[in-house]
Amino acid sequence: MTGKLVIIGTGPGNPDQMTPQALAAIGAGEQFFGYGPYLDRLELRPNQTRVASDNRQEIDRARAALDAASKGASVCVVSGGDPGVFAMAAAICEAVETGPETWRRLDIMVLPGVTAMLAVAARAGAPLGHDFCAISLSDNLKPWELIERRLRAVAQAGLVIALYNPISRARPWQLATAFKILREVLPVSTPVIFGRAVGRPDERFAVVPLGEADGQPADMATCVIIGSAETRIIARPGLDPLVYSPRGVEI
Structure with a gap:
């Protein structure tokens, strides 16, 4: 059983500049991986889990998120700004390229944000x-x-x-x-x-x-x-x- 992994950006920090698509992904997520201050921008429910890590641990964070998704969780990886600009989308791709075959079969989606x-x-x-x-x-x-x-x-x-x-x-x-x-x-x-x-x-x-x-x-x-x-x-x-x-x- 495999879950889903969505990579989002919170925008530059103003809540009004987070996209509706990202907000919908947050509402549907179960586990949230990201740098602590970025996770602090989210309003998570009690049944949603946050896994915070240091901003210099991108690859370790990516691997942990991919592992959770491969076990069936609905995972949200959180970046500031746009996740594809000097952020977590590239780290996820790097981890998938060098990781186990099961990670390549995951449903992975990158949602754009305001960088x-x-x-x-x-x-x-x-x-x-x-x-x-x-x-x-x-x-x-x-x-x-x-x-x-x-x-x-x-x-x-x-x-x-x-x-x-x-x-x-x-x-x-x-x-x-x-x-x-x-x-x-x-x-x-x-x-x-x-x-x-x-x-x-x-x-x-x-x-x-x-x-x-x-x-x-x-x-x-x-x-x-x-x-x-x-x-x-x-x-x-x-x-x-x-x-x-x-x-x-x-x-």
Whole structure:
């Protein structure tokens, strides 16, 4: 007997930004696996079980969830944002690829969610209005040298860049280094957007030029969006500026 495994995202933290599809999956789930603070966002019934683990234990969490589903449970694996963007959907796939054959026969469903860069972009205006990319600055699963090469390549290609996992206690220097690399390619006037907990009561939001970006506070809950050379700022008296990337680019 096998159960079902659904991978959901809770969105950026505002309950209104969780999709109805994810809410329905939560209502139908029996066992919930995830990082503790993400599970805390759910309103579970007494007969629903939560299995919390540290945010750095993704593969162990994925294996435990797959094992529970293979024994017949209806399992919900919970991520913040969108589960397919630097989150648990990839960890589940990795575990299935290297795990027992029974896991490949499971009914596995990934439900999309609102990821951080979309919430931050919406708060700013439309900085992702043209071509863009997302890069994690964490070097836990890839070498820093590769991150540097990718930053230079996408800046030279003219892409707007969304940075995930920009800074942590273990690597407080990487965001400043990323800005230094980007200033080698981009004008110092390029807009940089800092968005933390967007849509929540503790939201922190700022738009600064690339030349001044080092002075802005950031942590692992912050998503940073760096514009391209074409990204523009529309000043509005008494209101936050609108930041957008035009839909067309002239060469």
